[in-house]
Amino acid sequence: MSTTTPTSNSPALLDAERYHQIQQFYATQMQLLDDGAAAAWAGTFTEDGVFAQNVKPEPWRGRAQITERMTVGLARVAASGLVRRHWFGMLAARPDGPDLVRTRYYAVVYQTPWGGRAEVYLSTMCEDELVRTDEGWLVRYRMVAHDGVG
Amino acid sequence: MSTTTPTSNSPALLDAERYHQIQQFYATQMQLLDDGAAAAWAGTFTEDGVFAQNVKPEPWRGRAQITERMTVGLARVAASGLVRRHWFGMLAARPDGPDLVRTRYYAVVYQTPWGGRAEVYLSTMCEDELVRTDEGWLVRYRMVAHDGVG
């Protein structure tokens, strides 16, 4: 995976306007996923967007494949009776021109079994390339690195 | 409970100014609760504010009742020797005029027993109606849906 370790106290902060837009984009995007809306979630990627994870041999490429694979994944979660919640936090963001932002952030997933107790399911470090389009901000590339995986 | 599933990548983002005000309002509000200040916490609701949970048969209505019920709840937590921390995250917010904002977000509660290890206590999905008043932002209606509860 690409690693873009931030240098100390980077001078290239993102402006408040785009920073809060991306916070809201992430909230809306991941609520769609946790609501089980695979196709709408895939629609938050560009048409040729890439979703890579260090626990998968190949990235998922394009909205059609992302929809297909995530539909299968969400069906498995639903069948297990688990409620999953994706949280993003510690969002570092660097502008690369007006319409491209590179982010590096953490994501944690909580899960609650039906009638049971909530627990942490996994912890990750993520990197996105986000582009501003006529449809709003979209993910062009996402790399999710699960912690503790080689 | 009312469900307002966000549509993909909603165009009606909240502006940066109100978004960060609400982030700060939530931080202050829930620190009050975790500090054990039931009456001050109730004061972050409107005088006739409503606090509903899917684990309670009836919502709590108005500052007086919210104070009374939360005082009992906090006394129980204090007696158990647990430190609780309420975290809100993944905040999606939609304006409805200048002084009303509807939010949909996640909340997780951590708890730490005295001398013991921190753990996740519960995971929820929440919806608020927030109004801007002379006292600042206040909750007019809050619905907290605990995960894994029917």
Next chain:
Amino acid sequence: MSTTTPTSNSPALLDAERYHQIQQFYATQMQLLDDGAAAAWAGTFTEDGVFAQNVKPEPWRGRAQITERMTVGLARVAASGLVRRHWFGMLAARPDGPDLVRTRYYAVVYQTPWGGRAEVYLSTMCEDELVRTDEGWLVRYRMVAHDGVG
């Protein structure tokens, strides 16, 4: 430790510009720590910055000591094979002039053993004095109070 319990719905909110800068500063700062960069992390404190914790008899004082102590701590974590992620949340912030901000927030640490399952490691309440300098925002004083510790 000093305790600055916020009063209800404080009128002295921080402006959006500085609030998002501090959110980004915290994200970058703690990613440095989790990446194992002790000296760079110490560089996010002022030259004479103080890092106090309720689980340590004495605060760490100045970048040199902070670097030295954190280098030891990070080596111990690395040797244990654990991946740690520091999350800050529920950020309340109050300006004290243009270049000083006092914050009160929560921090949680997740850890994942190599090949194992993520878990909550600890929950804390933190207070910072942040100053704006030619190097950007820096921590002049940080107090981390671990929950459940007397």
